Amino acid sequence: MQPMERFDVLVVGARCAGATAAMLMARRGMRVLAVDRGAYGTDTLSTHALMRAGVMLLDRWGLASRLAEAGTPPIRRTTFHYGAQAVPVDLRPGDGVDALYAPRRTLLDSLLVDAAWEAGAEVRHGQTVTALLRDDAGRVGGAMVVDAAGREHAVAAGLVVGADGVGSAVARLAGAPVTEQGRHAAACLYAYVPGLADTGTHWHYAPGAAAGRIPTNAGRHCLFVSVPPVRFRAEMQAGGPAALRRILAEVSPALAEETPALIPDGAPVAFAGRKGFLRQAAGPGWALIGDAGYFKDPITAHGITDALRDAALLADAAAIGGEAAFARFAERRDALSLPLFHVTDEIAGYEWTLEQAQALHIALNRAMKHEIAALAAEVVA
Known part of the structure; x- marks a missing residue:
C-alpha cells in the first residue's frame, strides 16, 4: 500500500458539484484532492438547463463567459405551452445574468475540472472510494481510494465531501439518513x-x-x-x-x-425515474452535495443549479470551519431546497390539470426568486 497522503479536503466526485467545490475551496487556500471514478470529459445523464441562480454563480466565479466562448447558445426566451396556450417569458438582465445556458455536460464538467486545477486543486480520474477512515470517536478523517490499476491507498482529510451522485458511496459509508422522501417519479x-x-x-x-x-x-x-x-x-x-x-x-x-x-x-x-430525496447534509468530518445529498425529479431542470449552489454553500462553511458553520450549511441547503423539492414532486406526479400546472410553475418561480436573493446576499465564494 502506498504511503498515506494528507489534504485539507477530499472531494469524492468531480462533476458539477464536486469540481465546483474543489475549485472554490482551493481558491480559499485549502489543499484539495478531488477523485472521480469516471474519465475526464465523459458525458452523463443531465437536464442541461442552467437556471438564473446557476448562471449568476458561474458569472461570479468568472466562468459564465467560458460557456459562451465555447459556443453554448445564449437563451433569452423561455416559452411555456399548456396545451394550445403559449406563455412566452423573456429574460430580464440582472444579477450578472444577461442570458441562460444549457451546455452539454462534456463541456460543463470539463470546464469546472479545469477551473479546479487552475485554482490549485488536484483532480484524479479513474479513482474509487471503498471505505471511510474514522478516528476513535467515529469522526470521518479520510478515505481509502483505489486507482484504475487496482492499487489502494489511504487519503487523510479534515473533510470528506460526497459529490458522487444518487448512489453515493460517501453517503452510504457515512450512514447519512434520508430526511425527506418524494412521493412521485417521472421517467424521461x-x-x-x-x-x-x-x-x-x-x-x-x-x-x-x-x-x-x-x-x-x-x-x-x-x-x-x-x-x-x-x-x-x-x-x-x-x-x-x-x-x-x-x-x-x-x-x-x-x-x-x-x-x-x-x-x-x-x-x-432513457431515465426510468427515481423518487426524490434529501439526505442529512453533513456529519462529523463529512458533507454531501449535488445528487448525493439532494435529488429531485428532473422535470423542473434545476439539478445543475442545485449542485453549484450547494458547492458554494459548503465552500463558505469549510472556510469558516467548526460545527456551527456546517450546521448552518445544512440549514441553508434545506431551507432553499424544500420549496423547490415539494413543487417539483407535485409536477412529477402528473396529477394536475393544465390550470394547476400553471399554478405550480408560478410557485416554482417564486421559490427560484427566493433562492437567487438568498445566494446574492449570503454566498461569499
Missing part, C-alpha cells in the same frame, strides 16, 4: 437533434405528459419527453425512437411536425 427520454431553429427553450405540458426542446452546443437541441413510469415502460416496448416520437406528437403536434425529417445523434437517452 431525450435525444440530441440538429436542424431546429433556435427560438429559446420550450416546455410543453399536456394531461399526463410533458415535452420540450432546449438549445445546446454544436447546433443541437436536447429534445425530451416525460411521462409517469408505468406509461414509460409500456411505450419503451416499441423502442426509444418510437416512444419519443409518439409522446412528442401527443404533447406538441406542432413540434413533432418540425422533427420527423431530423435525425438524432445516436439513440435516445
Whole structure:
C-alpha cells in the first residue's frame, strides 16, 4: 500500500458539484484532492438547463463567459405551452445574468475540472472510494481510494465531501439518513437533434405528459419527453425512437411536425425515474452535495443549479470551519431546497390539470426568486 497522503479536503466526485467545490475551496487556500471514478470529459445523464441562480454563480466565479466562448447558445426566451396556450417569458438582465445556458455536460464538467486545477486543486480520474477512515470517536478523517490499476491507498482529510451522485458511496459509508422522501417519479427520454431553429427553450405540458426542446452546443437541441413510469415502460416496448416520437406528437403536434425529417445523434437517452430525496447534509468530518445529498425529479431542470449552489454553500462553511458553520450549511441547503423539492414532486406526479400546472410553475418561480436573493446576499465564494 502506498504511503498515506494528507489534504485539507477530499472531494469524492468531480462533476458539477464536486469540481465546483474543489475549485472554490482551493481558491480559499485549502489543499484539495478531488477523485472521480469516471474519465475526464465523459458525458452523463443531465437536464442541461442552467437556471438564473446557476448562471449568476458561474458569472461570479468568472466562468459564465467560458460557456459562451465555447459556443453554448445564449437563451433569452423561455416559452411555456399548456396545451394550445403559449406563455412566452423573456429574460430580464440582472444579477450578472444577461442570458441562460444549457451546455452539454462534456463541456460543463470539463470546464469546472479545469477551473479546479487552475485554482490549485488536484483532480484524479479513474479513482474509487471503498471505505471511510474514522478516528476513535467515529469522526470521518479520510478515505481509502483505489486507482484504475487496482492499487489502494489511504487519503487523510479534515473533510470528506460526497459529490458522487444518487448512489453515493460517501453517503452510504457515512450512514447519512434520508430526511425527506418524494412521493412521485417521472421517467424521461431525450435525444440530441440538429436542424431546429433556435427560438429559446420550450416546455410543453399536456394531461399526463410533458415535452420540450432546449438549445445546446454544436447546433443541437436536447429534445425530451416525460411521462409517469408505468406509461414509460409500456411505450419503451416499441423502442426509444418510437416512444419519443409518439409522446412528442401527443404533447406538441406542432413540434413533432418540425422533427420527423431530423435525425438524432445516436439513440435516445432513457431515465426510468427515481423518487426524490434529501439526505442529512453533513456529519462529523463529512458533507454531501449535488445528487448525493439532494435529488429531485428532473422535470423542473434545476439539478445543475442545485449542485453549484450547494458547492458554494459548503465552500463558505469549510472556510469558516467548526460545527456551527456546517450546521448552518445544512440549514441553508434545506431551507432553499424544500420549496423547490415539494413543487417539483407535485409536477412529477402528473396529477394536475393544465390550470394547476400553471399554478405550480408560478410557485416554482417564486421559490427560484427566493433562492437567487438568498445566494446574492449570503454566498461569499
